Amino acid sequence: MQVRVRYAPSPTGLQHIGSVRTALINYLFARANGGTFVLRLEDTDRTRFSEDYVKNLYDTFEWLGFYWDEGPDVGGPYAPYIQSERFQLYQEHAMRLVEAGAAYYCFCGEERLAGLRAAQEGSDSADLGYDRHCRGLDPREAADRVAAGEKAVVRLKIPLEGSTKFHDLVLGDIEWKNEDVSPDPVLLKSDGFPTYHLANIVDDHLMRITHVMRAQEWIPSAPFHIVMYAAFGWEPPQLVHLPMVLGPDGHKLSKRHGATAVDEFRKKGYLPEALVNYVSHLGCSFEEGRDLFPLADLERLFKIERLNKAPAVFDYQKLEWYNGQYIRMKGDAELRDLVLPFLAQEGLVAEAPSEAQRSFVLSAMPLVKERLKFLSDAPAMMRYLFEAPPLPAAEEFISKKLDKARAAELLAAGAALLSACDLSDLPATEARYRAEAERLGAKFGDLMAPLRVAVTGSRVSPPLFESIALIGADEALARAGKALASLG
RNA sequence: GUCCCCAUCGUCUAGAGGUUAGGACAGCGGGUUUUCAUCCCGCCAACAGGAGUUCGAUUCUCCUUGGGGAUACCA
Numbered sequence: 001m002q003v004r005v006r007y008a009p010s011p012t013g014l015q016h017i018g019s020v021r022t023a024l025i026n027y028l029f030a031r032a033n034g035g036t037f038v039l040r041l042e043d044t045d046r047t048r049f050s051e052d053y054v055k056n057l058y059d060t061f062e063w064l065g066f067y068w069d070e071g072p073d074v075g076g077p078y079a080p081y082i083q084s085e086r087f088q089l090y091q092e093h094a095m096r097l098v099e100a101g102a103a104y105y106c107f108c109g110e111e112r113l114a115g116l117r118a119a120q121e122g123s124d125s126a127d128l129g130y131d132r133h134c135r136g137l138d139p140r141e142a143a144d145r146v147a148a149g150e151k152a153v154v155r156l157k158i159p160l161e162g163s164t165k166f167h168d169l170v171l172g173d174i175e176w177k178n179e180d181v182s183p184d185p186v187l188l189k190s191d192g193f194p195t196y197h198l199a200n201i202v203d204d205h206l207m208r209i210t211h212v213m214r215a216q217e218w219i220p221s222a223p224f225h226i227v228m229y230a231a232f233g234w235e236p237p238q239l240v241h242l243p244m245v246l247g248p249d250g251h252k253l254s255k256r257h258g259a260t261a262v263d264e265f266r267k268k269g270y271l272p273e274a275l276v277n278y279v280s281h282l283g284c285s286f287e288e289g290r291d292l293f294p295l296a297d298l299e300r301l302f303k304i305e306r307l308n309k310a311p312a313v314f315d316y317q318k319l320e321w322y323n324g325q326y327i328r329m330k331g332d333a334e335l336r337d338l339v340l341p342f343l344a345q346e347g348l349v350a351e352a353p354s355e356a357q358r359s360f361v362l363s364a365m366p367l368v369k370e371r372l373k374f375l376s377d378a379p380a381m382m383r384y385l386f387e388a389p390p391l392p393a394a395e396e397f398i399s400k401k402l403d404k405a406r407a408a409e410l411l412a413a414g415a416a417l418l419s420a421c422d423l424s425d426l427p428a429t430e431a432r433y434r435a436e437a438e439r440l441g442a443k444f445g446d447l448m449a450p451l452r453v454a455v456t457g458s459r460v461s462p463p464l465f466e467s468i469a470l471i472g473a474d475e476a477l478a479r480a481g482k483a484l485a486s487l488g
Numbered sequence: 489g490u491c492c493c494c495a496u497c498g499u500c501u502a503g504a505g506g507u508u509a510g511g512a513c514a515g516c517g518g519g520u521u522u523u524c525a526u527c528c529c530g531c532c533a534a535c536a537g538g539a540g541u542u543c544g545a546u547u548c549u550c551c552u553u554g555g556g557g558a559u560a561c562c563a
Contacts, residue, residue, distance in 0.1 A: 044563085190561060220493095243493095288511070310494050318513040458523090
């Protein structure tokens with residue numbers, strides 16, 4: 001069987017971790033089986049739709065680095081791939097169900113529904129949801145009222161008795177008593193647009209989708225989707241319900257857990273490789289004894305059987321670790337290009353960096369690569385390479401071991417030695433400093449500390465000699481001089 | 489409330505009747521190191537509980553408990 005899967009986001013918000021995970025799993029399944037991955041825009045909620053979200057969708061996936069074989073932008077044999085452009089189709093199919101007696105017009109207004117809900121909440125009755133008030137209306141009369149312009153929705157008739165069963169490739173057989181299925185869900189809204197339920201069944205069928213892979217939150221609507229397929233006389237696709245992604249508190253991942261929009265991760269300086277690698281492993285495993293999987297390997301290794309049933313908690317710390325791993329795997333030039341925008345944002349380099357800036361930043365990469373957790377750490381970590389740090393407070397020079405006078409003495413010695421050293425010869429430079437430390441009866445680290453603070457503005461910094469080699473001995477000397485003066 | 493799904497270290501997971509229950513992140517402790525980081529080594533840490541089935545259950549069944557999800561003219 002030719003596998004065809006789809007990612008069907010609703011452009012009513014920014015692309016977030018949960019939906020991207022669904023997209024990724026669908027994509028990997030398609031790739032692993034030589035199938036087709038389809039993007040379909042489910043823009044049927046006209047009240048929440050925004051073109052900005054469509055743009056965000058495209059930006060997100062371009063950044064993440066995986067793409068669809070068919071979709072609104074690339075086209076395909078089942079176009080259009082935007083549901084608002086398929087409006088007529090849903091109308092026709094809804095009519096089909098009404099005419100077949102599988103669905104009916106409902107004229108209940110918002111007020112009636114709200115009252116119903118209030119009454120149900122107040123009572124101890126187990127009944128919840130629509131009371132099927134219009135189900136018994138005469139179809140002909142109903143049709144006349146609609147023809148006369150009365151507002152109506154179309155509802156699906158859920159059988160009053162019996163049960164509906166389906167097979168899920170991860171969860172196995174699932175059976176629902178029809179009395180527990182949502183009572184007659186709306187298929188066509190009063191604005192004429194379909195609900196997700198109608199649109200997704202019609203399109204999945206028309207687009208020959210073979211596997212529907214979506215989060216477990218959809219399980220409760222699966223039974224009436226099955227009812228709908230039967231009403232149309234269609235063969236339903238394979239159902240695959242993916243484990244939910246939870247926040248650290250065990251609830252469905254949402255904004256209140258921190259960053260959840262892919263855009264936020266991008267702005268924080270996460271690498272798409274890290275995000276993809278990490279997210280692919282939420283509720284899914286690939287191969288034992290290994291943690292780092294490039295996208296190509298995920299595509300090759302993915303198996304439905306390796307999908308988990310239990311929900312997974314999103315662990316920001318582990319994602320951070322992945323990010324560090326992928327940063328360290330970058331070549332200097334590539335990392336430089338990734339870091340440049342972050343430096344530009346802080347004004348350390350021009351928006352369009354000069355060749356000199358580019359090569360300067362390139363040569364600084366070895367100093368920061370293994371220290372960066374996020375690309376966004378770069379400006380703070382590298383600022384001293386671009387400009388003299390503010391004069392450090394005297395306490396910065398003084399440690400448990402060094403008092404002010406001793407710190408000043410070591411700083412002076414360290415600075416003095418600088419001009420005598422060839423900074424392009426690191427081992428030799430270090431040897432000279434070690435000898436100097438010994439001569440002064442100090443530890444090597446103690447000799448380095450005050451100089452480090454003077455030059456970098458901090459007790460913690462990338463390697464000192466390499467840093468000085470980058471900014472130049474003159475600049476380092478100038479900073480040391482100022483610091484020395486401040487120490488009196 | 490009702491229905492549904494789920495259940496191995498704190499977290500992500502491996503395990504598919506017999507294992508010292510493995511790995512990763514985090515945590516803790518060491519080592520390397522010019523600070524930090526990287527890197528290396530070690531430690532801590534789990535089969536929710538109870539009945540069955542079986543010679544033998546983490547693994548199969550049932551119950552309990554716990555967690556999550558759904559209960560919209562949103563997806």
